[in-house]
Amino acid sequence: MTKKSGVFDVDFDGLLPIETKKKNKKKDIESRTIDNALEIVIRQMIASGYRKRTTDDYRRIVSNFEKAQGIKYLSEITMETIYNWLDKMNVANQTKLTRLKSLKSFLSKCFNNGWYETKFWASINVKVDKKIKQGTKPSDIDLLLSLLDLKTFVGLRDATAILTMYKTGIRINTLGQLEEKHIDFNEGVLKLDGDVLKNHKYLKLPLDNQLLHLYKVLIQQNNKVRNYYHEDNSFIFISYKGKSLNTKSTNNAISKQLTKYSKKYGLKNINAHAIRRAYAKNLLKKGANLALISKALGHSNLEVTTQYLDLDVDEVAENLRNYL
Template sequence: MGENNNKRKLLSVDVDLTKPITKQLMQQHHVPSDVLILDALAVILRQMSLGGRRPRTIHAMEADVKAYMRVTGQEFLADISTESIYMWLDSYQNIKDITRRSRLKTLKAFLGKCNENGWLPVKFWTSINIKVDEVEKHGATKNDVEILLSLLDVTDFVELRDATAIMLMFQTGIRIATIAGLENKHLDLEGGYLNLTADIMKNHKPFKTPIPPKTVQYLAALIQVNDRIREHTGADNSYVFISRRGGSVQSSENHNAIQVRLTKYAKQYKLKNINAHGLRRGFAINLMKSGAPVSLISKALSHGDLAVTTKYLHLSKDEVAENLKNYL
């Protein structure tokens, strides 16, 4: 008995892991000047994975940092400079500026995490920017969504699934990635709500949003068909949106069956902005037209920054000020 007690004491963790690591604690340890980029990348990717970041985000960081290393030939963090970053960006001759900016953003995120981990004390990369002429993106209109829904045969499983997803995205503003991760446990059909858990949200925060009655009806019908498909195929999951074989509609990192179908419908029926992002923007614009304040729309979209919401709504700074004035 005494041996078991000693073993438990030996294996017990006497540390409060609920408290964040402070910079002061990190600075107690000597940070070597010859930190390898690959070693730093391995640590940061693991931190991101444990922090619940999406696989796509993790993969993008790994790919862009390794691309930087291939172009510049650098191996150590200490060698990274403004000049080498511009050299790397200049190597992308045949891509759009907006893509180059996206890759720069990923590299900056990596360097920022190196700073947080105590490896790069000076944030020299913050002044590096790529100017891009923003293309104004529009949201799906209620009319186009209604036309599309009228063209879908909801007696067919796939088109019922697609119609339900379209309605849900247009009426709640949730992202296509959230649609793919949605499970029966997230649905409160009796109360008419989505109860979204942190693991399927981009901002990793739980969220609750109402579902209109007609969409509740579609969801209930879809769940019944899903159960029959899973029973027939032997699929073991509780996803709301599944394939004909009972698996997830997100068959790989870059392939979502509903996204593919939306592109097909848009081309087939000559409908504009019928895509996952267009439906989400349409939701935001409809809220604005109904008189909802920008702050509420931002919350409904799960945005962490009000500036992102104003881009969705194509609002100028003056329009934001005028809208907010009525609620202060």
């Protein structure tokens, strides 16, 4: 078969440059209002799985900044307006820092959307003298557990909750959302899906025989309570009337019980966050490395984990002595 000359030959000198319309970022931020940018950013956050409490904080803080400075457009957000906003706040530096972080995070999302050319806000900071937050002493946890009456529903529930936080390090709001489906009795682990964790990532945490036994007893008691009050749920920690414990709140019934026990028995540092720190410290003392502790706590980075493990001067001296 003879190839027909010229039919498949292409006179080609290369692609012509494709003309693209360059976006004028300066013009964009001059015409884009802060309210418009905020609504877009919040929709993006919701689509990415951010919790409502987080988006509500963004809306409140950015709107407060906008109103306090009397500005309307993105172009009006400058280092000067940010510093002026901070200077006018009659609050502690730690509160200023928290609000600043939210504003900077919002601005970074604006940068990612192409509305700013530089992150001019990156160098703005608030100096805070960080106090070392102590973890609960193991001896105080032992004492509290010895004072609880495990033959009562509330005593059994609270003791199981305290041990769950101390032996797994989960947050108080995750504790309130635990269901029977999260406990694998055969494997001896908590299987936590992203819906109940702050970082939305799946996590498995080991359980010892003591906790597994307590869960079995508590679940049996829960069923009796729910049946009596005609409640239908599968939560591990419920109220004495069989209802959920305001599942996603950090100030649920368990948290309130810890405050009550702290006052009643004169125990210092008995709260959910301190117990979580005690869990981290306990892992460190047993030889766990920082990366493993960070993963167990569900932290987004190691910097947060190191704050959990801050040692006071006596602990530093004691630990350094081991290297002499």
